[in-house]
Amino acid sequence: DQQVKQNSPSxxxxxxxxxxxxxxxxxxxxxYFLWYKKYPAEGxxxxxxxxxxxxxxxxxxxxxxxxxxxxxxxxxxxxxxxGDSAVYFCAARISNSGYALNFxxxxxLLVTP
Amino acid sequence: DTAVSQTPxxxxxxxxxxxxxxxxxNLGHDTMYWYKQDSKKFLKIMFSYNNKELIINxxxxxxxxxxxxxxxxxxxxxxxxxxGDSAVYFCASSRESTxANEKLxxxxxxxxxxx
Numbered sequence: 001d002q003q004v005k006q007n008s009p010s011x012x013x014x015x016x017x018x019x020x021x022x023x024x025x026x027x028x029x030x031x032y033f034l035w036y037k038k039y040p041a042e043g044x045x046x047x048x049x050x051x052x053x054x055x056x057x058x059x060x061x062x063x064x065x066x067x068x069x070x071x072x073x074x075x076x077x078x079x080x081x082x083g084d085s086a087v088y089f090c091a092a093r094i095s096n097s098g099y100a101l102n103f104x105x106x107x108x109l110l111v112t113p
Numbered sequence: 114d115t116a117v118s119q120t121p122x123x124x125x126x127x128x129x130x131x132x133x134x135x136x137x138x139n140l141g142h143d144t145m146y147w148y149k150q151d152s153k154k155f156l157k158i159m160f161s162y163n164n165k166e167l168i169i170n171x172x173x174x175x176x177x178x179x180x181x182x183x184x185x186x187x188x189x190x191x192x193x194x195x196x197g198d199s200a201v202y203f204c205a206s207s208r209e210s211t212x213a214n215e216k217l218x219x220x221x222x223x224x225x226x227x228x
Contacts, residue, residue, distance in 0.1 A: 002155065043203055043219030089156065100146060100169055101217060103156035
């Protein structure tokens with residue numbers, strides 16, 4: 001009954017290129033989506049978010065795209081840097097529902113020099 | 114200053130023991146959470162407290178009991194530990210529980226190993 005799915009457990013990208021991390025969700029009631037980044041031995045830290053009323057949100061090298069009809073979102077990192085190597089979690093929630101964030105199981109990104 | 118701090122970072126214990134994990138946040142947030150990351154790497158909500166009141170209690174064995182003495186602290190007590198309790202436990206906080214733009218701030222996790 002996992003409602004947020006990240007089907008790629010890992011991704012390797014060369015420095016300078018684009019990293020694309022994907023996320024699918026099953027609950028059409030989700031209206032707010034977030035990406036978290038996690039380094040080893042640390043807790044996840046907030047990276048970028050998007051409301052369901054938008055289809056794109058950009059913050060520097062990070063852009064999140066939302067396709068509501070496909071229940072799919074993606075995180076683009078351009079250009080990728082070695083310091084971006086981390087585990088990226090997709091999360092979703094239903095606003096004002098009292099329910100907590102639902103997380104995917106993460107995609108491990110490795111950016112090689 | 115660490116915004117959300119949890120102790121201990123590592124906890125190794127025998128089956129059947131009782132243990133506690135402490136969490137404190139200095140962000141002035143109203144809501145605190147416990148998440149569990151199991152061997153399959155899913156981050157799953159366990160509990161959520163808003164201003165010391167329990168608001169989310171997922172299907173968690175009653176051996177797990179959260180305690181919130183004030184809104185800056187949410188401790189997790191686990192009785193009669195079992196092998197399956199081995200996981201990384203993350204504490205988190207947010208400004209509010211239901212806001213549209215709620216963002217969670219996480220502690221660095223407690224790796225619990227039950228032998």
